[in-house]
Amino acid sequence: MPKLRMGMIGGGEGSFIGAVHRIAAELDGQIELVGGAFSSDPERSKRSGEALYGLPSDRCYGSFEELLASESSLGSEDRVHFIVIATPNHVHYAHAKAALEAGFHVMSDKPMTYSLDEALDLRDTVDRTGKVFGLTHNYTGYPMIKEARHLVRGGAFGKVRRINIEYIQGWLSTPEEAGGNKQAEWRTDPARSGAAGCMGDIGTHGENLAEYVTGLRIESLCADLTTFVPGRRLEDDGNVLLRFEGGAKGVLSASQIAVGVENGLTLRVYGETGGLEWSQMEPNSLIVRWPDRPYEVRRTGAAGVSEVSVAASRIPPGHPEGFLEAFALLYRNFASAVREAETGKAVRAEDHDFPTVNDGVRGMQFIETVVASSHQGATWLDFPKQS
Numbered sequence: 001m002p003k004l005r006m007g008m009i010g011g012g013e014g015s016f017i018g019a020v021h022r023i024a025a026e027l028d029g030q031i032e033l034v035g036g037a038f039s040s041d042p043e044r045s046k047r048s049g050e051a052l053y054g055l056p057s058d059r060c061y062g063s064f065e066e067l068l069a070s071e072s073s074l075g076s077e078d079r080v081h082f083i084v085i086a087t088p089n090h091v092h093y094a095h096a097k098a099a100l101e102a103g104f105h106v107m108s109d110k111p112m113t114y115s116l117d118e119a120l121d122l123r124d125t126v127d128r129t130g131k132v133f134g135l136t137h138n139y140t141g142y143p144m145i146k147e148a149r150h151l152v153r154g155g156a157f158g159k160v161r162r163i164n165i166e167y168i169q170g171w172l173s174t175p176e177e178a179g180g181n182k183q184a185e186w187r188t189d190p191a192r193s194g195a196a197g198c199m200g201d202i203g204t205h206g207e208n209l210a211e212y213v214t215g216l217r218i219e220s221l222c223a224d225l226t227t228f229v230p231g232r233r234l235e236d237d238g239n240v241l242l243r244f245e246g247g248a249k250g251v252l253s254a255s256q257i258a259v260g261v262e263n264g265l266t267l268r269v270y271g272e273t274g275g276l277e278w279s280q281m282e283p284n285s286l287i288v289r290w291p292d293r294p295y296e297v298r299r300t301g302a303a304g305v306s307e308v309s310v311a312a313s314r315i316p317p318g319h320p321e322g323f324l325e326a327f328a329l330l331y332r333n334f335a336s337a338v339r340e341a342e343t344g345k346a347v348r349a350e351d352h353d354f355p356t357v358n359d360g361v362r363g364m365q366f367i368e369t370v371v372a373s374s375h376q377g378a379t380w381l382d383f384p385k386q387s
Helices: 017-026 042-051 064-073 089-101 116-129 143-153 182-187 198-214 307-311 323-342 357-375
Strands: 004-010 031-037 082-086 105-108 133-135 160-168 218-226 237-244 249-255 264-271 275-279 285-289 296-299
Touching: 004 017, 004 064, 004 089, 004 323, 017 031, 017 082, 017 323, 031 042, 031 064, 064 089, 082 089, 089 105, 089 116, 105 323, 116 357, 133 323, 133 357, 143 198, 143 264, 143 275, 143 285, 143 307, 160 198, 160 237, 198 218, 198 237, 198 249, 198 264, 198 357, 218 357, 237 357
Parallel strands: 004 031, 004 082, 082 105, 105 133, 160 249
Antiparallel strands: 160 264, 218 237, 237 249, 264 275, 275 285, 285 296
């Protein structure tokens, strides 16, 4: 089938995530980046499109408004099918809403918006326009996370009792934002990042992963956030106690001042009759524990794993798959939904496995509840009831 055409907002010079989006989207041969507005600076945007992505000058736009207007004027055989939002948090909402209302499907970075109010309005916009909306909680794309989900939701361990999520990094253990680090500058700026620092940047991945694997929603939480680096305006460390529906309890720890740690995301789930452990630094392995026999190590694509995890893998066992492949799986599933929508079919979320606008709302509810709890002296607060 012809490739889906992708446009991008953001992701220009100095961006880490822009290249990730392009590589991941194109990995399965279903999508092609054909244009974009890669910076709020017109000259930088055009330079980025031509130099970084090898695009023709007439598809490298000076602003996102120009991108949407110009692409809308093209014929259906040329214009982009969907827009990627790869910008700092504070402009996700405006860009995504404008793209949806211009008639384009959207894939957005997380957290979905700057505030919960924006997230709720964006969900209404998705419902009203009927466009497909995806969110890059990319860790859900790992084959062994699919295996974990299959085991837990399939009842392999009985009723879930405990969920532990840890996401720690060390790259902000010093004031990187003061030295011109572009990625550190916007992530530690409340005007661009939002109400939270590390909890918005990486804590939301933990929240999403816990609910994705277990199928249990957070009902209430108690948070303690700390800013360790002097002069920093947002928290760089935090711990959250969690209560899930059904009685399960959990702990989520997120930190960006854990000196020397690269990207320490781990998930542990324990039920009545067994449990599992997964680490993003060793993503092709899933440890499964039982009370009456030695623990198992399940490997990506190997004999004995479920069909759902095999379907998420591209290469034979023993050939490591990682971050880019997991990211690409979201795009592969998103592409199938977009193709359905483009043929006039009603797209059902349950038929396609990728994070949606509802996951984005959950993420913003998590951020705002965590911040409110910490500001109130680590008080237990109910998680908002909106789905």
